[in-house]
Amino acid sequence: MEMYDVLIVGAGPAGMAAAVRASQSGVRVGVVDDNPDLGGQIWRNEKLKPKSDESKIWFERIRSAEFDFIAGTRIVGQASENSLLGERDGEPIELGYHHLILATGARELFLPFPGWTLPNVMGAGGLQALVKSGLPIEGKTVVVAGSGPLLVAVAAFLKSRGAHVALIAEQAPLWRLGSFGLAVARDAVKRRQALALRAETKGIPYRTGTWPVEALGHEHLESIRLTNGRSTWQVVCDYLACGFGLVPNSELAGFLGSGIQTCDDSDPHPTKPVQARVVSVGESIGIGGLACALVEGEIAGLLASGQVDKARELIPKRTKDREFATVLAHSFALRDELKKLATPDTIVCRCEDVKYSALVNYSNFTSAKLQTRCGMGPCQAKVCGAATTFLFGWTDVSLRPPLGPVSLATLAKVQQPHPKVG
Amino acid sequence: MADRLVIRIDNQRVEVAAGTSVAAAILALGQRSTRRSVSGQPRGPLCGMGICYECRVTIDGLPHRLACQALSREGMEIITNGNV
Ligand SMILES: Cc1cc2nc3c(=O)[nH]c(=O)nc-3n(C[C@H](O)[C@H](O)[C@H](O)COP(=O)(O)OP(=O)(O)OC[C@H]3O[C@@H](n4cnc5c(N)ncnc54)[C@H](O)[C@@H]3O)c2cc1C
Ligand code: FES
Numbered sequence: 228m229e230m231y232d233v234l235i236v237g238a239g240p241a242g243m244a245a246a247v248r249a250s251q252s253g254v255r256v257g258v259v260d261d262n263p264d265l266g267g268q269i270w271r272n273e274k275l276k277p278k279s280d281e282s283k284i285w286f287e288r289i290r291s292a293e294f295d296f297i298a299g300t301r302i303v304g305q306a307s308e309n310s311l312l313g314e315r316d317g318e319p320i321e322l323g324y325h326h327l328i329l330a331t332g333a334r335e336l337f338l339p340f341p342g343w344t345l346p347n348v349m350g351a352g353g354l355q356a357l358v359k360s361g362l363p364i365e366g367k368t369v370v371v372a373g374s375g376p377l378l379v380a381v382a383a384f385l386k387s388r389g390a391h392v393a394l395i396a397e398q399a400p401l402w403r404l405g406s407f408g409l410a411v412a413r414d415a416v417k418r419r420q421a422l423a424l425r426a427e428t429k430g431i432p433y434r435t436g437t438w439p440v441e442a443l444g445h446e447h448l449e450s451i452r453l454t455n456g457r458s459t460w461q462v463v464c465d466y467l468a469c470g471f472g473l474v475p476n477s478e479l480a481g482f483l484g485s486g487i488q489t490c491d492d493s494d495p496h497p498t499k500p501v502q503a504r505v506v507s508v509g510e511s512i513g514i515g516g517l518a519c520a521l522v523e524g525e526i527a528g529l530l531a532s533g534q535v536d537k538a539r540e541l542i543p544k545r546t547k548d549r550e551f552a553t554v555l556a557h558s559f560a561l562r563d564e565l566k567k568l569a570t571p572d573t574i575v576c577r578c579e580d581v582k583y584s585a586l587v588n589y590s591n592f593t594s595a596k597l598q599t600r601c602g603m604g605p606c607q608a609k610v611c612g613a614a615t616t617f618l619f620g621w622t623d624v625s626l627r628p629p630l631g632p633v634s635l636a637t638l639a640k641v642q643q644p645h646p647k648v649g
Numbered sequence: 650m651a652d653r654l655v656i657r658i659d660n661q662r663v664e665v666a667a668g669t670s671v672a673a674a675i676l677a678l679g680q681r682s683t684r685r686s687v688s689g690q691p692r693g694p695l696c697g698m699g700i701c702y703e704c705r706v707t708i709d710g711l712p713h714r715l716a717c718q719a720l721s722r723e724g725m726e727i728i729t730n731g732n733v
Pocket of ligand 1: 476
């Protein structure tokens with residue numbers, strides 16, 4: 228088993244920043260990610276061709292940092308008290324650590340509506356990821372829908388690759404976006420990014436208070452019906468890129484024990500970094516955007532390698548960048564109409580094909596799961612869990628290790644968390 | 650590494666650029682589904698990032714591989730939709 232002074236799960240901006248800072252002190256650093264390369268969601272496939280100033284700077288820094296990159300490896304749980312269990316190509320891998328940083332990022336929130344299971348209905352970040360990994364999109368018509376700043380970033384990216392983006396449908400009403408606009412305008416970096424995005428999406432209609440109601444097609448998507456609450460219309464398209472915001476990947480942190488963050492958030496203006504053996508940073512503790520992910524990664528990397536004073540200096544910046552999370556949550560809060568999109572026949576759990584009508588009469592996730600198999604498939608409720616939390620208010624969606632289906636060889640090595648006392 | 654490589658998707662010879670994921674290669678063929686659901690519906694990639702498991706295919710004889718997380722490799726044999 229390899230042993231690391233600092234082991235980092237996730238090679239997105241937060242994990243990269245942690246690796247850069249920790250390795251500066253000369254300790255042994257390992258970074259593990261289930262993707263083939265560094266970059267996480269936003270900087271996927273940018274190592275050779277960075278698309279922004281930030282990614283250029285951080286890829287330069289990471290190039291001169293010394294660490295092991297354990298690629299294509301998914302962490303599925305703990306192997307022992309001081310080691311994590313991963314899997315690569317069906318083979319178990321054990322990675323030991325003194326300090327652990329969880330920078331597992333977020334996934335998209337998918338909500339069920341009629342036709343959402345048709346091929347070519349994808350996440351917004353989902354379609355972007357596929358195009359970044361080689362899907363040609365030139366000349367294809369795409370409708371981008373759902374909620375959040377990601378929609379605009381995705382539309383800009385798809386347009387730059389030659390797609391015809393018919394429109395961006397943002398479910399939030401215009402009046403709600405005011406505080407978001409203000410927060411962006413006040414921050415020099417965010418303002419610059421927003422202006423660039425506006426230029427890049429020139430000509431693409433941005434419709435607020437607009438959401439998808441039905442995807443139509445036979446074996447695959449052919450068109451999408453949208454509404455603004457007053458009228459409904461249909462748009463013919465090749466792809467629907469649709470995500471309703473992001474959900475933190477907090478499952479691993481849950482296995483290891485809760486309440487693990489870089490800073491003491493019980494204090495409204497935290498001044499003290501928390502020096503724990505295991506910390507969580509970036510989108511995995513709440514959706515706060517790129518700047519927040521980077522500074523939290525830096526703080527965690529510094530702390531884990533004993534550079535406490537340098538970490539302390541970054542706390543005020545981190546406090547400010549975390550505040551953006553509150554603004555995002557408020558501006559892009561999901562409207563109640565989205566709870567009414569699914570019809571009795573709409574599939575909610577895509578792994579087990581469980582319909583809305585089979586779930587609606589349960590009062591919690593646990594009993595629905597036992598009776599209907601909802602959430603029992605290979606995605607382990609990572610899609611339907613967040614959806615049913617939104618639709619039905621179920622709060623008891625929980626997971627047990629391993630994270631995701633694993634081979635028998637890996638399964639034999641998974642340690643179950645100790646039952647919590649009290 | 651060669652710029653282009655050859656893989657086989659459902660016994661069809663396909664040339665792709667190095668760095669292309671298996672999911673992207675399947676969709677680029679004009680084929681939109683990767684698997685059939687438990688009730689027989691066609692499904693294709695949803696999340697593109699290893700979360701949803703909709704992109705499961707058989708790669709070199711190993712079933713249930715995630716096409717969105719797998720990079721194409723020279724000579725790879727991919728089977729979609731439970732085809733044989
Ligand atoms: C699909 C998607 C697309 C996005 N696109 C954009 C965009 O275009 N522009 C923008 O401004 N923001 C985008 N964002 C938001 C952006 O991700 C954040 O603002 C920020 O960059 C997050 O950084 P992070 O390091 O916290 O997480 P991420 O960048 O998400 O990195 C987390 C990494 O951890 C890996 N990981 C997670 N769990 C495990 C595990 N168990 N084992 C191994 N590896 C694991 C993930 O595969 C990922 O590589 C996107 C988010 C998502 C979910
Ligand atoms: S597309 Fe979701 S796991 Fe591959």
